[in-house]
Amino acid sequence: MELKIKNKAVLVSAGSKGLGKATAKAFALEGCRVAICGRNEETLAETSKEISEVSKSDILSIVCDLSDGESIINMFKEIESTLGDLEILVINAGGPPVIALDDLKDEHWEEAYRLTHLSAVRMVRYALPNMRKNKWGRIIAIESSSVKQPVAGLHLSNGIRSGVSGFFKSIVDDLAKDNITINTVLPGVYLTDRIINNQKLVAERTGTTLDERLNILKNNIPMDRFGEPDELADMITFISSERAAYVTGAVIQVDGGLIRSIV
Secondary structure, eight states: OOOOOTTOEEEETTOSSHHHHHHHHHHHHTTOEEEEEESOHHHHHHHHHHHHHHHSSOEEEEEOOTTOHHHHHHHHHHHHHHHOSOOEEEEOOOOOOOOOGGGOOHHHHHHHIIIIIIHHHHHHHHHHHHHHHHTOEEEEEEOOGGGTSOOTTOHHHHHHHHHHHHHHHHTHHHHHTTTEEEEEEEEOOBOOHHHHHHHHHHHHHHTOOHHHHHHHHHHTSTTSSOBOHHHHHHHHHHHTSGGGTTOOSOEEEESTTOOOOOO
């Protein structure tokens, strides 16, 4: 299927590892001009090189702290000066840490809000002027199954991520008239570094092992396996394409059946 996004300028935030990395690679293989950002310059360089080798295209890598507004502004300036008008924005972030309820302090909630929610608001704000000017744009947020079904122990994520989906829903009317779609994807359990590290913390707190924790997670998935990052990336590239031009305001599960709610 021809997605008709070749040569589109794409930003995948937190694109140096895990689901972001798989998504950036998928866009590069479609012939897009891709920028990725992250906090670690060395990891960004390694990922850019790896994706460039398989896609035969250059990847723009930018060091950016998504919890810092000035850092985001500088990133968008660099993208515009290098790639031109941004056309596809994939919002991704590392996610808040796992902290026991009784240990949560105001600063934890404030940091999680800046990283997970405010960063999304800021990136949408800076992407919109050129998208509106060109009467075309795609905005996708990679969130979590916790938007629909809270994940045990992930209090910060459960409390904040659904706010991004609510924000996206609230601005569908503002964007549709300019041919800009905005959607959220909810990955289930993918064996990224973040999932493994989170489950190690839960295992330590509950007196279990990492293998036991992972088995519990897998047993809750009807497909009886973890997701492959490329599977999420394929969904994101599709809803970014002309083939999905009528899909907006959607909250799409890519979770092997993990989420049990009807809506």
